[in-house]
Amino acid sequence: MIEVKNVKKYYKIAEREKGIIASFKHLFSRKYKVKKAVDDISFSIKEGEIVGFIGPNGAGKSTTIKMLSGILYPDAGEVMIDGFIPYKQRKEYVKNIGVVFGQKSQLNWDLPLIESFELLKYIYKIPEEKYQKNLKKFTELLDMQEFINQPVRQLSLGQRMRGDIVAALLHSPKIVFFDEPTIGLDVVAKEKIRNFIRYMNETEKTTMIFTTHDMQDIEKVCNRLIIIDKGTKIYDGGVEEIKNKYVSSKNIQMLLEDGTKENYAFNVNEVSMNVVMEKLFSRFSIKDISIQEPEIDEIIRDIYEGGISA
Amino acid sequence: MRVYMEFAVKKFQNRLTYRLEFFMGIINTIITVVVFCSIYKALYAGTDSVDGITFQMVATNFVISLGLSNAFSFDEMFLQNKLHDGNITSELLKPVNFKFRMLWENIGEGVFKIIFYFVPAVVFCSFFMELSAPKDAVSVVLMGMSVILGYFVLWQISFIVQTWCFWLFSVWGIMTIKNVIVNILAGSMIPIWFMPPLLRKVVSYTPFEAIYFTPIRIYLGELTGSEILYSMTIQIFWIMVLYLIGDFFWKKGIRKLVVQGG
Numbered sequence: 001m002i003e004v005k006n007v008k009k010y011y012k013i014a015e016r017e018k019g020i021i022a023s024f025k026h027l028f029s030r031k032y033k034v035k036k037a038v039d040d041i042s043f044s045i046k047e048g049e050i051v052g053f054i055g056p057n058g059a060g061k062s063t064t065i066k067m068l069s070g071i072l073y074p075d076a077g078e079v080m081i082d083g084f085i086p087y088k089q090r091k092e093y094v095k096n097i098g099v100v101f102g103q104k105s106q107l108n109w110d111l112p113l114i115e116s117f118e119l120l121k122y123i124y125k126i127p128e129e130k131y132q133k134n135l136k137k138f139t140e141l142l143d144m145q146e147f148i149n150q151p152v153r154q155l156s157l158g159q160r161m162r163g164d165i166v167a168a169l170l171h172s173p174k175i176v177f178f179d180e181p182t183i184g185l186d187v188v189a190k191e192k193i194r195n196f197i198r199y200m201n202e203t204e205k206t207t208m209i210f211t212t213h214d215m216q217d218i219e220k221v222c223n224r225l226i227i228i229d230k231g232t233k234i235y236d237g238g239v240e241e242i243k244n245k246y247v248s249s250k251n252i253q254m255l256l257e258d259g260t261k262e263n264y265a266f267n268v269n270e271v272s273m274n275v276v277m278e279k280l281f282s283r284f285s286i287k288d289i290s291i292q293e294p295e296i297d298e299i300i301r302d303i304y305e306g307g308i309s310a
Numbered sequence: 311m312r313v314y315m316e317f318a319v320k321k322f323q324n325r326l327t328y329r330l331e332f333f334m335g336i337i338n339t340i341i342t343v344v345v346f347c348s349i350y351k352a353l354y355a356g357t358d359s360v361d362g363i364t365f366q367m368v369a370t371n372f373v374i375s376l377g378l379s380n381a382f383s384f385d386e387m388f389l390q391n392k393l394h395d396g397n398i399t400s401e402l403l404k405p406v407n408f409k410f411r412m413l414w415e416n417i418g419e420g421v422f423k424i425i426f427y428f429v430p431a432v433v434f435c436s437f438f439m440e441l442s443a444p445k446d447a448v449s450v451v452l453m454g455m456s457v458i459l460g461y462f463v464l465w466q467i468s469f470i471v472q473t474w475c476f477w478l479f480s481v482w483g484i485m486t487i488k489n490v491i492v493n494i495l496a497g498s499m500i501p502i503w504f505m506p507p508l509l510r511k512v513v514s515y516t517p518f519e520a521i522y523f524t525p526i527r528i529y530l531g532e533l534t535g536s537e538i539l540y541s542m543t544i545q546i547f548w549i550m551v552l553y554l555i556g557d558f559f560w561k562k563g564i565r566k567l568v569v570q571g572g
């Protein structure tokens with residue numbers, strides 16, 4: 001379904017030096033710095049798969065999604081999706097896909113949400129019956145009846161995001177790209193979106209790529225995980241393996257009564273939380289406590305250090 | 311086609327949601343009319359006509375070009391804003407022609423402005439000045455056709471300037487200059503009749519005359535049968551030339567966007 005071979009995207013960034021003279025020089029000759037946003041990435045995704053793309057900020061996730069959705073030319077390599085070369089056959093290709101950019105909205109700010117959906121019905125020439133069916137199903141699944149008649153500018157971030165997701169799926173695309181659809185949302189909203197994406201994948205067999213920097217998103221939604229960092233792929237495989245190793249490792253931070261801090265790291269697969277807690281409580285007099293799961297950065301550091309291999 | 315009409319309808323609805331802006335627009339139109347009347351009434355004090363042009367003709371020219379410039383005004387920062395806030399990407403992800411979509415949204419806005427700004431202004435004007443009636447019903451129809459052509463001429467000019475946002479940080483300055491040039495040379499501020507002959511000759515070789523002045527002359531009956539046909543052909547000629555120029559910049563700009571990533 002999706003074939004990506006040795007794709008690269010280097011951005012040229014004009015370098016600016018400070019000062020008047022430098023600004024004048026800049027007018028005539030420009031120095032460029034090259035930013036390797038995506039540097040030789042390959043992968044292939046089968047129909048109906050739901051793949052999580054995870055990586056820290058600036059890893060190249062959005063750049064990859066843009067190339068897959070046809071709005072950015074790769075500098076090298078090939079992309080073939082459902083028989084199309086996205087950036088060469090953009091106008092035809094985009095009928096078959098849906099894209100959600102979490103940081104942006106495709107909805108009309110001033111009109112009620114439902115009006116933006118209506119417009120999409122015409123844009124994608126969705127038959128009335130199918131449109132009504134999809135609209136009803138999605139609004140129920142995402143709990144949107146309450147605010148569907150409200151202007152988009154009055155919606156909360158979580159409501160707007162749900163609106164954007166429905167907007168990308170109304171025409172029943174075969175392939176959907178989500179670029180950080182849970183960014184900035186609270187736990188409840190995140191959960192709704194995760195469940196919905198999971199459901200759509202299971203019932204419609206929609207092929208999906210999902211980027212995030214939240215490990216929990218991946219755990220709950222995807223079966224396959226691709227980790228990218230600094231424009232290269234550093235892990236491609238099952239979620240379970242990463243999960244057993246990392247999500248089950250916890251770090252407990254304690255603030256003691258005497259004001260000092262203590263840390264305790266362990267893996268719940270090896271020792272149970274109960275045992276650890278009992279030990280800690282008996283050894284220290286604890287004022288406050290917090291439990292953390294490893295951040296994506298730590299996982300990546302571990303991969304580099306050879307803790308896990310792709 | 312249906313989808314583009316929907317864009318126009320949505321834009322129309324959009325405008326209705328901003329009530330304050332709407333009332334300010336009406337007040338603005340009325341003030342413009344009052345100021346204009348005072349100036350030209352003073353200029354015409356004691357004379358019936360200047361160079362054979364009567365006050366009535368000037369007033370009619372003014373009211374019509376005011377109405378047309380209302381209908382012909384649109385969000386000229388549209389493309390630049392889409393580019394700056396990054397929403398151009400979601401536009402490129404839609405199976406619609408972005409240029410047509412823009413055009414039709416602008417038409418929706420134009421219709422809104424005609425109904426809510428221009429019609430009230432004409433009604434208001436007719437209370438204290440006499441306007442020329444059209445020569446006959448045929449002139450009205452021909453004028454209507456010429457108005458639509460004039461709209462496309464101006465729209466293409468604006469579109470060309472808008473596409474420069476792919477290379478410039480802001481087109482606002484150039485847009486303002488363009489608007490001043492259009493206001494002066496297209497005859498909406500000072501009627502083309504009063505231009506120095508040499509300037510008028512020069513303007514006749516530019517697309518500016520084809521915007522407001524051609525339809526107004528048809529309305530006033532200044533042009534006859536074959537002259538009307540000729541000037542409409544000129545309008546169509548300009549539309550095609552400007553379209554090609556706009557399309558050139560648009561394609562280059564989009565190409566730059568998809569290659570460089572904005």
Ligand SMILES: Nc1ncnc2c1ncn2[C@@H]1O[C@H](COP(=O)(O)OP(=O)(O)O)[C@@H](O)[C@H]1O
Nearest residue numbers: 011035037056057058059060061062063571572
């Ligand atoms: N249009 C652009 N021009 C120049 N550099 C860019 C552009 N877009 C992204 N970058 C740079 O490319 C790198 C990857 O960006 P991006 O794909 O947005 O990462 P992510 O989505 O994983 O956070 C970043 O260092 C970013 O600064």
Ligand SMILES: [Mg+2]
Nearest residue numbers: 061062063180
């Ligand atoms: Mg991103």
